[in-house]
Amino acid sequence: xxxxxxxxxxxxxGWPAFxxxxxxxxxxxxxxxxxxxxxxxxxxxxxxTPYDVTRLVVADRLQSPSSQHWFGTDHFGRDILSMIMxxxxxxxxxxxVAVGIGMGIGVPLGTWAAAKRGWADDVLMRFNDLxxxxxxxxxxxxxxxxFGPGIFNAIIAIGIFNIPVFARLSRGAAxxxxxxxxxxxxxxxxxGKTRITIEHILPNISNLLIVQGxxxxxxxxxxxxxxxxxxxxxxxxxxxWGRMLNEAQTxxxxxxxxxxxxxxxxIITVLGLNMxxxxxxxxxxxxxxxxx
Amino acid sequence: xxxxxxxxxxxxxxxxxxxxxxxxxAKDTIVLGMPLEPPHLDPTAGAAAAIDEVVYANVFExxxxxxxxxxxxxxxxxxxxxxxxxKTYTFKLxxxxxxxxxxxxxxxxxxxxxxxxRSDDSTNAQKKLFAAIESVEVVDxxxxxxxxxxxxxxxxxxxxxxxxVIVAPESADTNKENxxxxxxxxxxxxxxxxxxxxxxxxxxxxEPVALSKATIRFIPDASAxxxxxxSGDVDAYPNISAPESIPAFQADPRFTVVIGSxxxxxxxxxxxxxxxxxxxxxxxxxxHTLDRQAIIDGAMFGLGTPIGTHFAPHHPAYxxxxxxxxxxxxxxxxxxxxxxGLADGFKAKLHLPPPTYARRGGEIIASxxxxxxxxxxxxxxxxxxxxxxxxxxxxDLTIVSHTEPMDIGIYADPDYYFQYDSPEFQxxxxxxxxxxxxxARYELLGEAQKIVSRxxxxxxxxELAKAGVWNAKLKGxxxxxxxxxxxxxxxxxxx
Numbered sequence: 067x068x069x070x071x072x073x074x075x076x077x078x079x080g081w082p083a084f085x086x087x088x089x090x091x092x093x094x095x096x097x098x099x100x101x102x103x104x105x106x107x108x109x110x111x112x113x114x115t116p117y118d119v120t121r122l123v124v125a126d127r128l129q130s131p132s133s134q135h136w137f138g139t140d141h142f143g144r145d146i147l148s149m150i151m152x153x154x155x156x157x158x159x160x161x162x163v164a165v166g167i168g169m170g171i172g173v174p175l176g177t178w179a180a181a182k183r184g185w186a187d188d189v190l191m192r193f194n195d196l197x198x199x200x201x202x203x204x205x206x207x208x209x210x211x212x213f214g215p216g217i218f219n220a221i222i223a224i225g226i227f228n229i230p231v232f233a234r235l236s237r238g239a240a241x242x243x244x245x246x247x248x249x250x251x252x253x254x255x256x257x258g259k260t261r262i263t264i265e266h267i268l269p270n271i272s273n274l275l276i277v278q279g280x281x282x283x284x285x286x287x288x289x290x291x292x293x294x295x296x297x298x299x300x301x302x303x304x305x306x307w308g309r310m311l312n313e314a315q316t317x318x319x320x321x322x323x324x325x326x327x328x329x330x331x332x333i334i335t336v337l338g339l340n341m342x343x344x345x346x347x348x349x350x351x352x353x354x355x356x357x358x
Numbered sequence: 359x360x361x362x363x364x365x366x367x368x369x370x371x372x373x374x375x376x377x378x379x380x381x382x383x384a385k386d387t388i389v390l391g392m393p394l395e396p397p398h399l400d401p402t403a404g405a406a407a408a409i410d411e412v413v414y415a416n417v418f419e420x421x422x423x424x425x426x427x428x429x430x431x432x433x434x435x436x437x438x439x440x441x442x443x444x445k446t447y448t449f450k451l452x453x454x455x456x457x458x459x460x461x462x463x464x465x466x467x468x469x470x471x472x473x474x475x476r477s478d479d480s481t482n483a484q485k486k487l488f489a490a491i492e493s494v495e496v497v498d499x500x501x502x503x504x505x506x507x508x509x510x511x512x513x514x515x516x517x518x519x520x521x522x523v524i525v526a527p528e529s530a531d532t533n534k535e536n537x538x539x540x541x542x543x544x545x546x547x548x549x550x551x552x553x554x555x556x557x558x559x560x561x562x563x564x565e566p567v568a569l570s571k572a573t574i575r576f577i578p579d580a581s582a583x584x585x586x587x588x589s590g591d592v593d594a595y596p597n598i599s600a601p602e603s604i605p606a607f608q609a610d611p612r613f614t615v616v617i618g619s620x621x622x623x624x625x626x627x628x629x630x631x632x633x634x635x636x637x638x639x640x641x642x643x644x645x646h647t648l649d650r651q652a653i654i655d656g657a658m659f660g661l662g663t664p665i666g667t668h669f670a671p672h673h674p675a676y677x678x679x680x681x682x683x684x685x686x687x688x689x690x691x692x693x694x695x696x697x698x699g700l701a702d703g704f705k706a707k708l709h710l711p712p713p714t715y716a717r718r719g720g721e722i723i724a725s726x727x728x729x730x731x732x733x734x735x736x737x738x739x740x741x742x743x744x745x746x747x748x749x750x751x752x753x754d755l756t757i758v759s760h761t762e763p764m765d766i767g768i769y770a771d772p773d774y775y776f777q778y779d780s781p782e783f784q785x786x787x788x789x790x791x792x793x794x795x796x797x798a799r800y801e802l803l804g805e806a807q808k809i810v811s812r813x814x815x816x817x818x819x820x821e822l823a824k825a826g827v828w829n830a831k832l833k834g835x836x837x838x839x840x841x842x843x844x845x846x847x848x849x850x851x852x853x
Contacts, residue, residue, distance in 0.1 A: 122725040124649075124656035141602065142656050142721060215738070302721050302736050316581050316600040 087349045094345020100338025108155035117145035119152050120303045128321050138323040140313065146324065149305035150331050156217065156300050157307060157335065161286030163221045165279050168228020173275065175229070176236030177267055180244060181259040191237070194230040202227035203292050210298035217300040224289045228282050235278050239271040273350035277343055284339035291332050307332050385851045387571040388832070390844060391583055391595040394741075395551065395576035398534035401520040402475055405483035407761055407842040410520035412554055412574055414843040417458075418523035418539035421449055421468065421502075422514050428763070428840030430514045434463065434524055434540060435502075444509030444794045451500045455563040457526045458544045464499040471524045472504070484521040486767070490791070511794040512764065520842065542567040542847050552576065556846075568834075568850035580714070587613070587827055594828030596835055596844055599714050601659040607827045618824045618838035619672050622759035623665060624715050626723060626817025629753055631777035635706075639698040641814035645684035646691035647730050648723065654820050657718035662820035667811040668766050671821050675800040680811040680818075691730045703731020706754040710736060711744040715822060716757040723757070723817070751775045759822045763841055766803065767791075769810050778815045 088094050116136075126143035129135055137146035179187040197205075206223035213219045243249055243266070252262050293299035294308025302309070307328045314324035396408035401418055415423060423433035432438075435449040455463035474480060476488035490510035495503045506513065516522060529538035537545045542564065543556040553575040558567055575592060577583040580600035586592040587607070598604070607613045626648070634640045650664040663671045666680030695701060710720040717738060724734040734755065739747065748756040753775070760768070770787040772779035783806060790802040811818065824839050834848035 120725060120728065122652075122656065122722050124652040124722065127656060141659075141718075142725075297738065301738070303724060316584065317602050319606050320602070 084349070088345070091345040091349055093341040094349060097338045097341030097343070097345055100334060101342050104154050104335050104338065105158060107151050108158045111148075111151035111155045115145075115148035115151050117148045119144055119148045119305050128317075128324075130321075131323055137327040138321070140310070140324050141317060141321070144305075146310070146327050149310060150307070150327055152305045153307045153310065153328065153331065154335070156304060157287045157290050157332075160217065160221050160224065160290040160299075161283045164224035164228055164286045164289075165282050167222070167225030168232045168282060169275065169279060172229040172232025172234075173236045173268075176233035176238075177240045177263045177271075179233070180237045180240035180267075181263055187237075190233070194233050197227065197230045198234075200227075203289055206289060206293055207296065207298060210293060215298040215301060217304065220290060220293045220299045223293070224286050228286070231282060232275065232278065235274060236271055239274050240267045243267050243270055277347045277350065280339055280343035280346060284336045284343070287332070287335055287339070384853070386569055387573070388569055388593050388846070388849060389573045389575060389591065390846070391575050391577050391586060391592040392844070393576070393578050393580075393583070393597065393599050395578075396554075399537040399545065399548070399554070400525075400533035401523055402471070402525060402530075403481040403483070403534065410842040411844045412556075413537055413539065413541075413545075414520040414523075414841065415541065415845040415847055416543040416556055416572070417537050417541045417545055418520070418525070419541050420517055420519070420523045421451075422518040424515065424518040424763075424841045424843075426836045426838065426840065426845065428838075430518050433518070434468075438514070444511075445506045447504045447506070447513065448497070449502045449504070451502065452563055453500050455540050456561055457529065457540055458538045458559060459526070459529055461526050461528050463524065463526070463540050465496040465502045466499070467524055467526050468502045469494045469496050470527045470530070472522075474525075474530065475522065482521055484519060484762075487516040487519055487522055508792050509794050510791060511796075511799050512791075515764070518841070543569075543572060546571075565847075567847050569846060572846050572849075574844070590829075594826070594832055594835060596824070596826040596828070597839075598825050598827050601661045601714070601823075601825055604659065604661070604825050604827075612830055613827050614830045614832070616824075616826045616835075616837045617661060618826060618836070619663070619670070620759075620761060620822045620824045620839040621670050621763040621765075621841070622761040622822030622839075623668050623670070623765075624662070624719070624757065624759040624819045624822050625668065626819060627748070627753075627756045627758055627776060628816050629751065629755070629775075629777055630779070630815060631751075632754060634698060634700060634704060635754065637698045638813060639694045640700065642684060643691040643694040643698070643730060644727065644732070644817055645814040646687045646694065647726055647732075648817050648819065649686050649726055650819055652726070653719050653722050656722045657715055658820070658823065661823040661825055662715075663823070664820050665818050667807040667818055668760070668769065668816070669803070669807045670763070673764075675803040675807075677804045677807045677811075680807055683811045684814060688729055695730060695732075700731075703733060705733045705735065708734040708736050709744065709748045709753050709756040710738045711741055711756070711758060712738075713759070715759060719757050719819065749775050751777055755817075757819075761822070761839070761842060766806050766810070769806070769815060776815055778810075778813070780809065780813065783809045783813075 123143035126139050127141050129139040131138045135145050135147065137150065140146055175190060179190045205227060209223035210219045249262060249266055252266055290299055291308035294306040295312045299308055300306035310328035311325055317324055392408065392411055394408040396412055397404060397406050399409060399413055401409045401413055419433045421433060421435040422430050425431050434452055434455065436452050437450045439448045451465060457463055472488060472491060472494045475482045476485060476491055490506045490508060490513060492505045492507040497503050523539065525533055526538060542559050542562045544559045546557045547555040553573050556572045558570045577586055583595055583598060584600060584603045587595055604615060608615045628635050628641060630636060654660060654662040654664065664681055665671055666683055667677060669676050695703065708720055708724060710716045720736055724736050727734055747753060767787050768774050769776065769778055770784045786802055786806045786809065790799060790806065793799050793802060826835060828835055831852050832849065833852055834850055836845055
């Protein structure tokens with residue numbers, strides 16, 4: 067999937083064409099709907115939640131789902147629906163910034179390596195391999211253990227391990243273009259490497275980056291949940307899906323709703339993002355679809 | 359083929375017999391679970407409760423011991439005489455007692471142990487237990503005379519602490535890894551990070567124990583501990599840290615669940631020197647805001663008794679009225695903050711060590727204090743960080759359970775991490791230390807409780823309950839925790 071699209075620079079890539087193809091892809095439509103819903107819920111939580119998640123009403127604790135508390139309450143009497151709403155905001159924010167860090171640093175590095183080749187390329191890619199060799203979540207645990215638990219360090223940790231993903235992807239994709247005729251033409255015309263990268267390479271590899279970004283986004287949400295589960299992510303009183311699961315585990319036998327709802331939130335969000343990523347790949351890379 | 363079948367049948371029948379007739383092989387081993395692993399195994403050189411919870415009464419013994427009801431009983435000393443002025447204690451020691459390495463126990467070991475514990479370079483965590491001792495004399499191999507500088511009402515109780523056990527000069531330096539005591543169990547093995555194994559001491563001087571082997575496993579994770587009990591991997595977990603799991607165990611006939619009391623005053627420790635907590639009005643405002651029952655219900659699922667001062671409510675000297683010194687009253691709390699010049703509230707940090715009572719209690723307290731405008735940043739810390747930070751006085755607020763028995767005396771030490779410096783309180787404790795008459799002592803203890811309650815030194819929350827879960831066929835484990843211990847000497851299987 068790292069091969070560049072042959073028709074990319076020739077096709078009409080206007081919005082109408084994109085929309086037409088997008089609506090035909092069922093997995094994209096479903097996935098995007100779910101992702102938008104989660105995003106909307108996260109945004110809504112800034113303005114409104116059914117209950118205040120920082121106010122504990124111990125007298126109302128461990129209630130099963132009801133008309134007052136749709137998803138029930140936890141052991142402190144907090145409304146689980148409200149916590150999931152605020153948790154969505156945290157998950158999205160962490161994943162978004164982490165992917166942003168990965169793209170923002172990884173793509174320039176990768177395209178630079180592809181343009182420069184030689185020793186710079188070698189050094190960079192070996193360094194990438196080095197980071198890649200560590201299991202990402204384990205290293206994120208290490209980073210937060212050293213710099214202290216908290217949402218900021220979690221973002222940094224997840225972001226750092228997104229850098230090589232994007233560096234490698236953009237380098238591989240960019241390399242293919244550097245031998246193509248339209249790039250040669252641009253070089254003959256006297257454009258510098260940086261300018262060519264910005265004007266010609268980046269637009270051509272952007273499809274790939276978007277698809278990969280969606281996948282990394284869902285991995286980021288999983289990573290945030292994992293870090294919070296072991297207590298290294300968002301700290302109380304900030305709700306987080308991972309920590310909700312952690313708190314629920316000793317109460318599974320009598321309050322299963324405490325685990326079911328945050329668990330579903332994670333599953334549905336990740337599923338939605340993955341479907342959206344798959345759909346996007348099919349839409350943006352028609353050649354790939356034909357071959358598959 | 360046929361012989362094979364016969365053999366198989368015989369094996370099946372034999373195994374069925376074995377299952378249906380367990381009485382022939384009465385079980386005499388136990389696997390006991392504990393949340394924390396001790397840093398080492400020398401109770402005379404460390405404050406960690408986990409050390410005593412492994413070795414107290416099992417491996418090590420002192421001159422006296424404290425039993426399951428908190429009473430002082432003779433141990434290595436079979437009897438004692440106290441002089442008229444209360445300053446001279448003459449202990450008659452048991453004879454024929456041997457340490458686990460075969461060396462003989464006598465009066466020299468007592469002198470060695472007590473002098474070692476109170477020496478200047480001693481690493482004993484409770485040196486104040488020995489502060490009253492002026493000299494320890496060996497009268498003859500089975501008699502020791504201890505002279506005190508002033509009468510100490512609590513002296514026999516103090517000698518029953520894990521920190522006051524008798525060790526041998528030959529093995530004292532290696533007790534951390536290889537504890538050698540006089541108790542009914544011998545240390546056999548320690549798999550770091552997993553378990554300690556104790557085996558019966560067949561040369562024990564006293565009543566022999568029923569168990570031949572005890573394995574103490576360290577399971578810090580509450581859900582893992584619950585699973586280990588459910589599956590039978592662990593026979594007993596005397597202090598389960600997930601109170602929410604108790605109803606399920608109570609409903610299961612395989613288990614005995616005992617809710618006992620501890621000596622753990624769970625408090626919102628406050629740095630009395632650091633502004634704004636140096637202002638009594640701020641501390642009173644906090645006291646007026648805390649809803650103890652909500653904390654007990656939310657953090658401990660209802661297990662625990664509210665306290666109004668630093669004293670065990672099951673003790674006869676407890677002053678019940680202290681619970682009402684600062685009843686919940688948000689208006690009054692806000693007014694007090696206003697008087698302190700903090701009408702808009704303030705920000706502070708709340709450090710939370712790992713136990714459930716602290717982590718969950720902290721979230722509830724942060725929520726309660728937010729109601730009067732105090733915005734707490736919750737900082738979870740590991741015990742190591744806690745001991746190096748808050749316990750050394752670098753903190754605003756923290757939550758901890760003080761599990762030592764009768765420890766209200768810590769408020770008399772201005773350098774203790776509360777940093778509470780009250781000459782009035784210190785005078786009461788000085789007088790208490792010199793008083794031996796029980797009624798007079800209770801009077802003074804009551805006075806001390808009222809002072810710390812009145813000064814709102816800390817947020818007094820609740821007395822920690824101990825929820826013990828063990829196999830219903832086990833008997834002899836302690837219901838309550840008068841001292842930090844898992845005394846296995848009377849534990850046995852009923853079938």
